[in-house]
Amino acid sequence: MRRRIPIIITFIVGTALIMAMFIPHTPFSSLDENLSVYFDIIAVFAFILGGGNLLRVHLEKIQKKKRDWQFSIVTVVGFLFMLIIGFFKVGGPPGLSGDFLAEGSWFRFMFEAVFNPLQATMFSLLAFFVASAAYRAFRAKTKEATILLIAAFIILVGRTPIGHYFTSWLPKQLDFLHVPTLASWIMGWPNTAGQRAIMIGIALGVIATSLRIILGIERPYLGAEK
Amino acid sequence: MSVVEKLGNVDRRIIFLLIALAVIIPLVFNISFMEHPSPIVQTIFDKIESLPNGSKILLPFDYGPSTAPELEPMATAVTRHCCKKNHKMYIMALWPTGQAQALRVIEDVIEEEFPEKVYGTDYVHLGYKAGGYGLINTILADLKKMYTTDAEGTHIDEIGMMSDVQNLRDFAFICNFSAGFPGLKEWVQFAGDPGDIPVAGGTTAVSAPLLYPYYPRQMLGLMGGLKGAAEYEAALVHGYPEYEKVYQRAIAIMGPQAIAHLVIIIFIIIGNITFFIEKKRAKKSD
Structure with a gap:
């Protein structure tokens, strides 16, 4: 019974939502609307679960003094500090309904002075690793690798203003060889064709999986069977 | 180690340094390019x-x-x-x-x-x-x-x-x-x-x-x-x-990005030239 009831609920809700897609009239339209609100409410609880899980994992690491446990102290202290100053709007407007990012609030200061530069720094480092990886990995070892290399080369040049000057001397009849035109062609045709194929494949996979879940063939949401 | 081998195995710290310079120099000298909306x-x-x-x-x-x-x-x-x-x-x-x-x-x-x-x-x-x-x-x-x-x-x-x-x-x-x-x-x-x-x-x-x-x-x-x-x-x-x-921020910082892209392209070309020279040498020695 404990397994049958969730399967029945899934079947009824899933079928009703599919019907709502094709019958945009009451009660189906309001069903779709209300269930979307439930989804949004549940999404909020994901934050509580995520925060709880983060604390559980790191407190356990500190308690058992696992490898690099000192970093977990920084994580837990940082998390609790931001949570408290954000929740109580320290330095900001009084009351719980005010803006936690208001001028003068501690949360705003921490976001601007700590979080912002830290995230920007982490992401900026990618430029260095991408350059090093491109130098080592982009070798024309096979036919496929050569095609990839040529495409990457055109996109790299075409996505900069230099690309425009590179072939601007070409006569109008050879405009199709202009680097930005070639870059746009690669993005607009081979790339789009590949992306569409992948997207259609994913969509078919999602439909198949959804049907399996609605029909009770696949039951990942029930967890492991005891 | 020959020149070709050296160019084929450039230390990543040199690449990092050149990328840093490719970004810093155009920023300092305010190098920017004309943009054309696609x-x-x-x-x-x-x-x-x-x-x-x-x-x-x-x-x-x-x-x-x-x-x-x-x-x-x-x-x-x-x-x-x-x-x-x-x-x-x-x-x-x-x-x-x-x-x-x-x-x-x-x-x-x-x-x-x-x-x-x-x-x-x-x-x-x-x-x-x-x-x-x-x-x-x-x-x-x-x-x-x-x-x-x-x-x-x-x-x-x-x-x-x-x-x-x-x-x-x-x-x-x-x-x-x-x-x-x-x-x-x-x-x-x-x-x-x-x-x-x-x-x-x-x-x-x-x-x-x-x-x-x-x-x-x-x-x-x-x-x-x-x-x-x-x-x-x-x-x-x-x-x-x-x-x-x-001040148009994206146009201004496209300069450093363009130069950095050029540096990456030069490294890719060097990497491929050395790769082909080494491949040719390996074939000859076989």
Whole structure:
């Protein structure tokens, strides 16, 4: 019974939502609307679960003094500090309904002075690793690798203003060889064709999986069977 | 070790140093290049330009500080354009970090450059709400069901410009700035398509190829990375020549990016030349 009831609920809700897609009239339209609100409410609880899980994992690491446990102290202290100053709007407007990012609030200061530069720094480092990886990995070892290399080369040049000057001397009849035109062609045709194929494949996979879940063939949401 | 071998195995610290110089030198000497808006970017500019003054435009800020260097310039340029056209701007975020990013643009562009704009009449900041595409699906039918207050906690019914907004269909245009999920793709799938609302936006350079399948029928236009932002700035300068003397951030930082790309290309060429020389030598010795 404990397994049958969730399967029945899934079947009824899933079928009703599919019907709502094709019958945009009451009660189906309001069903779709209300269930979307439930989804949004549940999404909020994901934050509580995520925060709880983060604390559980790191407190356990500190308690058992696992490898690099000192970093977990920084994580837990940082998390609790931001949570408290954000929740109580320290330095900001009084009351719980005010803006936690208001001028003068501690949360705003921490976001601007700590979080912002830290995230920007982490992401900026990618430029260095991408350059090093491109130098080592982009070798024309096979036919496929050569095609990839040529495409990457055109996109790299075409996505900069230099690309425009590179072939601007070409006569109008050879405009199709202009680097930005070639870059746009690669993005607009081979790339789009590949992306569409992948997207259609994913969509078919999602439909198949959804049907399996609605029909009770696949039951990942029930967890492991005891 | 021969010269060829040395060039084929350049120490990564040298690559890092050259990339750093490729970025720093053009920044210090203010090296920048002329930009030319491509059709995919120009359509966004034309759409905002062609809308009647005072049209309602939704601007979702779905990114964080890590992608701000790419997305903030385009958000700034679009907001500036909306202000120039006196459009009503409805700012929101599907990303928790998006609210703070939106606040930066509000302060730097709307409040500083257009002090005559009144909060609640010309623009409103609805802030962040959880739910991702679920939220888009909900507000497509009823916006006030999810947004009962703005980011500052003011009740939605007390905000003048919200009185004639019931759902997403009331917006003339949605221009999203996104760095991933949920983002532009979800705005196209859950708002643009079912609601028949024109959607366009900007995304990071790495995400741009994933969005091309939606252009031009489902997505009006796309600003891909810093290049897209610079092209929008170029279109804005062309349309509003008074901005010629105003600092255009994306155009300014496209210089370092262009030089850095050149350095990467040179390294790829060197890597391939040495690869072929070594391959030829190996064949000979066999």
